[in-house]
Amino acid sequence: MSVKTLTIDGKDVAIEEGATILQAAKEAGVAIPTLCHLEGVSDVGACRLCLVEIAGTSKLLPACVTEVAEGMQVQTNTPKLQEYRRMTVELLFSEGNHFCSVCVANGNCELQDVAIQVGMDHTRFPYRFPNRGVDMSHPSFGIDHNRCILCTRCVRVCDEIEGAHVWDVAQRGAGCYIVSGLNQPWGTVDACTSCGKCVDACPTGAIFRKGETTGEKERDRAKLEFLVTAREKHQWIR
Amino acid sequence: MDTLTQATLTQPKIRFATVWLAGCSGCHMSFLDLDEWLIELAQHVDVVYSPVGCDLKEYPKNVDVCLVEGGVANEDNLELLLQVRQRTKILISFGDCAVTANIPAMRNLMGGADLVLKRGYLELADDTRKLPHAPGIVPELLDRVMPVHEVVPVDIFMPGCPPSADRIKATIEPLLTGHKPVMEGRSMIKFG
Numbered sequence: 434m435s436v437k438t439l440t441i442d443g444k445d446v447a448i449e450e451g452a453t454i455l456q457a458a459k460e461a462g463v464a465i466p467t468l469c470h471l472e473g474v475s476d477v478g479a480c481r482l483c484l485v486e487i488a489g490t491s492k493l494l495p496a497c498v499t500e501v502a503e504g505m506q507v508q509t510n511t512p513k514l515q516e517y518r519r520m521t522v523e524l525l526f527s528e529g530n531h532f533c534s535v536c537v538a539n540g541n542c543e544l545q546d547v548a549i550q551v552g553m554d555h556t557r558f559p560y561r562f563p564n565r566g567v568d569m570s571h572p573s574f575g576i577d578h579n580r581c582i583l584c585t586r587c588v589r590v591c592d593e594i595e596g597a598h599v600w601d602v603a604q605r606g607a608g609c610y611i612v613s614g615l616n617q618p619w620g621t622v623d624a625c626t627s628c629g630k631c632v633d634a635c636p637t638g639a640i641f642r643k644g645e646t647t648g649e650k651e652r653d654r655a656k657l658e659f660l661v662t663a664r665e666k667h668q669w670i671r
Numbered sequence: 672m673d674t675l676t677q678a679t680l681t682q683p684k685i686r687f688a689t690v691w692l693a694g695c696s697g698c699h700m701s702f703l704d705l706d707e708w709l710i711e712l713a714q715h716v717d718v719v720y721s722p723v724g725c726d727l728k729e730y731p732k733n734v735d736v737c738l739v740e741g742g743v744a745n746e747d748n749l750e751l752l753l754q755v756r757q758r759t760k761i762l763i764s765f766g767d768c769a770v771t772a773n774i775p776a777m778r779n780l781m782g783g784a785d786l787v788l789k790r791g792y793l794e795l796a797d798d799t800r801k802l803p804h805a806p807g808i809v810p811e812l813l814d815r816v817m818p819v820h821e822v823v824p825v826d827i828f829m830p831g832c833p834p835s836a837d838r839i840k841a842t843i844e845p846l847l848t849g850h851k852p853v854m855e856g857r858s859m860i861k862f863g
Contacts, residue, residue: 532774533863534767534832545862554828554860555770559821562779579780648863 439505454496469584473661523556530579538638570620587631687716694741698766704836738765742772747810756823784812
C-alpha cells in the first residue's frame, strides 16, 4: 500500500492511496462541513458543501469524492469557500420548503446546524415555494418531500446497508424528487422491510416516524455505523 | 459607570418602534418576556410606535430602530412596511416570519390569492360560503407572502420562532450604545 503526503490548511498529512480529501482532513483534525456524506455508505458529492480549493486548479472540488494525490495543497476554509458554502446553504433553503418552527427535526436537524455553521441569518435568494407533496401511505413512517434536500442518503443507506433499494431519484434538475419503488406510494412497496434506516440517515425532517410532532424527531445514527462495522469487520460493538 | 449608563446621560433617547405584519404576535410576546429589562430599555428609548407599547396610530418620522415582526401578506402590510423603511434608520427583521415569511407563506404552495381564498372561504367552509369583500376595511391579500427583505432593504436579521428574550436583548442592547450586534452562532441565528 503506497502512502500519499499532502497539506491541508498548511498541516502535513500522510494517508494511504485512494483515500479522499475528506478522510485526510479528518485524519488531520480539520473539520469540513458536510451534508450528504454519511459514514458507512458511499459518497456521491451531492450537496457541494465540502468543496475545497486545491493549488494548481481553479475548480473547486468536493472533498468527499476527490482522491488525495502526492504533494496536493488543499485549502478548506478560504473566504471564497466560506461565501460559496453560505450560498449553497441559502439555495437549499430557498429551493424547498423549510419551515423550521413546525418541523419534526427542529433542534435536531443537520441543515439547520449547517446554516448556523456558515453564518446564514437569511437567504439572499427568493424562495421558490414548490408544492412537492407528502406521502403518508407507509404504516410507520412518512416522507415530506418539501423538507428534502436530495442528499440521497436514504437511497444509499437502503441500497448499500439494508439491501432493499426502495428509494431512488426521479426527474431532472429542480424537478428532482425521491421515489419509492417504481414511483408508487411508499406503503405499497413490497421491497420495504420497514427497518427505519432511512429515517436515521435523513439529515432533515423529510423522512420521519409517524406520531412525531414538532422537534420530536430523534435519530439512531450509531445503528448505521454498528451495522457497517458488524458486516465489514465482524465486530458487533456499539 | 458602564457604557449604557453613560450613553443615557450623553445621548438623546433613541426613537424606537415595533410593527406587526403577517405573524402570530409571538415575537412581540417574546419581546414582553424581556421582563424587568424593559424598564431599563425604557430609560434609553422613546417608544414612538408599537402594538404593545404605544397608542399612536400613524408611523412617525425619524425613527431610529424598528423591529418588524411578520412577513408581507396583504396590502396593509406592504403600505406600512414601505412607510417604515422610509422613516427608519435601522430596520430589524424580527423573527422567522419577517426573515423567511415562515408559516404565513405556507399558502404560497397553493398558488395565488384567489386560490387561497377559495380554499379557505368556499371549499373548507361548513356553511355561509362567501368570499370576504369589504373594500377599505379588509385589506386585499397579495398573491404571495414575502419575507421583509424581498420588499425593502433590511439592516439586521434576527431569526427565531420566536427569537428568545435573550436573543432580542443581545440584538438591541449594542444598538443603544451605537454598536452593531454580532448575529452569529446558535444563540443568535438558529431558525425555528
